[in-house]
Amino acid sequence: MDFDDLEKKAAAGAKMIIISSPHNPGGSVWTQVELSRMAEICMKHNILMLSDEIHCDLVTSLFKHIPAGNRYHRKQLPGP
DSSP states (O other): OOHHHHHHHHHTTOOEEEEESSOTTTOOOOOHHHHHHHHHHHHHTTOEEEEEOTTGGGOOTTSOOOOTTOTTTOOOOOOO
8 A cells, every 4th residue: 555645545535435345356355554554544544444345254374354343453443
């Protein structure tokens, strides 16, 4: 993931990012660090992150699927 590019697009007014995990067609799995960085950028710019995790059970034992909504990297949105 090119986080500098994501930051630029977010600052330019992007409203949503859609990710797939495991990533199709390559099968790469987002790491905790990558998901946390994406979440930080999305929170900073009020961007919705939609994560398609329909094939999460197809991850090999070499990797661990981490849901994008995982409590370890999700931050609380400000209340009304």
